Amino acid sequence: MHRIFLLSLIVLSTACQLSPDDNKTNTTEVKIVSAMKQVMWKGELSSKIDLDTIAERKALYGIGPLVGLKGELMIYDGISYVSMAKEDSSVIVGENFEVSAPFFVYANVNKWEEVDLADDIISLSDLEEFIDSSCQARTAPFVFKLEGTVKSAMLHLQNLAEGTKVSSPKEAHQGQLDYQIKDREVMIIGFFSRVHQGVFTHHDRFMHLHLLTKDLEMMGHLDRMEIDELKLFISN
Secondary structure, eight states: OHHHHHHHHHHHHHHHOOOHHHHHHTSOOOEEESOHHHHHHHOOOSOSEEGGGOOOOTTEEEEEEOGGGOSEEEEETTEEEEEEEOTTSOEEEEEOSSOEESSEEEEEOOOEEEEEOOTTOOSHHHHHHHHHHHOTTOOSOEEEEEEEEEEEEEEEEOOOOTTOOOSSHHHHTTTOEEEEEEEEEEEEEEEEOSSOBTTTBOTTOSEEEEEEETTSSOEEEEEEEEEEEEEEEEEO
């Protein structure tokens, strides 16, 4: 098992090493609008970006909360998905670019490097450690995605009541709804950075991920997962 992990590490390290020319011409530019801390601590819940103003949608990927913290947003390969909770707490997922976010991170990814994950990488913490240790040469934020199946995953949707005032993370997460899925095919998009905690990642994480089930029945912020068979792709 350790040998498998080492081989994966070598492959991923190769994928994360870019030549000087690649850094100039091919490296994906991650674009950041506002910051998570502005929402959580200053209560800036209003729109900072209208997703329909993003002109280049080819190979576009992005994540963030819905304006007012009333749901979750995820752009996957040029399609904008919106996830919201109904009154009975069931989830509705739709396709819509005419939505806004109080903070958002996005990028157009023209080239991916595929990496097989070792069998002993089964959790989000394992995945973060693996990517972090393998991509030390990359100092700028970058995008990754995972496709395949999970044994289980815990997601959440923001569902803040209208008119709620926010001045702390605890207040921002009022109404948050948690959902568990099991044995599902999924598409996951993640953004990684060691220097953007409180901007587009939480204070104790280097990555922020949203998960969409392949049947488009569930989408939300990914909190935990147990990996079954997932393939990892790192943006160039």
